[in-house]
Amino acid sequence: MIFIYYLILGLVYSTVGFFVIRWLMRVPRKGKYKALVAVIGIVVLLLIPTWDEIGGRIYLRHLCATQAGVKIYKTIELPAKYWDESGEPMFFNQYGYLDHDFWVKELDESGGRIERYSSIFSIDKDTSPVKERLGQKVLAEVTTFRFWGGWIRRNFSPNNVADSCVFISKPEFSREFYGQLFEPEPSQE
Template sequence: MAFLFYLPVGWDVILGRAYFHYLCKTDAGIHIYDTVELGVEYWSLSGSPKFYTGRGKFDEAFFETKYEYRTVDNFPVLGSFLNIRNRLFQVFDNDTERVLGEKSHYYYGGKRVMNTWQPFSGGKRFSCLSNSDLPNNLTVARYPEDYSKFTSHIFLNKQ
């Protein structure tokens, strides 16, 4: 009976959560479209990539603008009424103008009913596919997390 009371005011939460979970299952994750074999000049003696900074960030300057690491925000997904957002992290080849791979995250911010019940917290937020959810392609801890869980699938050591 309580469900019938909730349905007229909370239908967008039910629909939004269902669609969010569908997107998480079907589209979130790592998508690799092409790989690149890199020579020894791109790797340290220990085998770790030279194209990451000491803080673990992708260093585009190392490739002299051949490869670019992009963040693309698709706000919102399917109009604003469901409050679902998508963020893509892409490795882009500027020479061929192609995306080599991308990591897709989804966020759901709730709607009227959820956010009204939690007015001072900004509402309950859900996300899928954080870096901790991704499988580690490499077993050695010395690699930057983004490399071991994403770009190591794109940039391969030719050795």
């Protein structure tokens, strides 16, 4: 039912836009100005329903470059049993993610907050603290932004998924982040 509503809305919008452009083309007397008015009219007609998608992506890139990222407040020194002979961490699984048993024992990542950062562009700010399991001291904070798309994508897509900052979705993010958070204890020699 809602599809029919949007279909009718699109047809009405296109029809009104067509007649507005035709009316605007009658105003100038010379041919080259008529073509210019037609091109400008079509561009404006296309931008009206899509400007928030374009502007939102630009704003998301800006936020990711200036405000998103990782802040490490404190590192944890781990005993030698967590490191191999070459000094590489052994608390990652074969896919490069933190080993589940290690993660449950050492860290608490609860208490994240998601807040609407921009209602014009439907952008959320997601801040996730990483705390020590026992002491509950905040060790680091990961901040990213999510863009839910323009109004066309939000209303027409049956499975709307947000775009987020690129660094968070890279496969090596977990290894790099937790690799900075943990370091070997100084040797007792």
